[in-house]
Amino acid sequence: MTDDGSTRKTRRRGPRPATPERLEKAALAYLERYAASSGSLRRVLARRVRRSAELHGTDPAEGAAAIEAIVGKLTRAGFLDDDAFARGLAESLQRRGLSQRAIARRLAAKGLAGSLREAALGRLAETRADPELEAALAYARRRRLGPFAAPGRRAERRERDLAALARQGFPFGLALRVVDAPDAAAAEALAEDPDAAGRPRDPE
Template sequence: MAKKTPPDRPPNHPPGRPPRRPPRPLTPERLEKSALAYLERYASSAENLRRVLMRKVARVARHHPTDPDQAAEWIDALVARYLKAGLLDDQTYAEGRARSLTRQGASARRIAATLAAKGVERDHIDAALASRDDGEDAAEADRAAAFTYARRRRLGPYRAPDKRAEHRHKDLAALARQGFSSDTAHAVIDADPEE
């Protein structure tokens, strides 16, 4: 005999877990509480915070009558207040994210695309890329990032010597997918492991 799903549990809900409660109706106070909780956990650009809060509005609207235009006004006022208070600063966010991505071995193209996806304006992206270079030219900064990425992924000179030639094209493709130029990728993959 098949087990019946309890009436308070949705049909596709995992067993052993209580069903999620629907969100409470939206108010400016709850929206601000959500914004502060998000900013406690994550650094964010102003546009990214706006998107996160609008997704919350959409979730609440599935359960309660919600005016999205009114909620957008609340969010705009909230973001403006946070910008004025210094809780949000797109330039600082862009510079910090660019430094972090550089340490991970990201190319300038990858950094620019990541920041643009988070809603950072182009002038902030350019300034962040310039600050990431720390006085060296952009090509040298990208080359250093490519070596970092190759070391993390054990590509090119960081691969076992007997496997380098066999995996050369694959390693070049991996660097190209990360946004590095062909010249940079070749310089890194063909580098002498002793250097």
């Protein structure tokens, strides 16, 4: 309040110019809060560069060069590791019930190169008997599809359940095996023995 009793509005300060030093500080703060790929970090910093150019007239090209230098520095220092990030994210998404196709799309959205996406999916195949089947079961369990649905409702929901798995990117043959499992115990047994239901492995 001023001497004459009027209220003075406090002007809120806008973002400061995106200098290389401020961009690096912002990058470190972001990585303290989130696990990120180099592509994700680039996008975060690029937004700051664009905003700075709009508000302060800074050079976007200089900002882009600073971003590349920062990403390189943080990669060499071990703060960024796209390979480890891709593997960790793929494993997390697979446990949540995402199909291989859906995982590949998520990894691509994080700006990860095709070789890293393939390596992450390959790692899943090496460490699990059937990662696609395990993911389909996890999704069906979470959404109460097929053998995980309430008793008495399976027949009327069968087509809907198959469609739900198909929308998630699971092959139709695999969706059939999960949805048509006799009961929840038989469905869970599929993960331990993919041939437990008496059907061959899905060729896809």
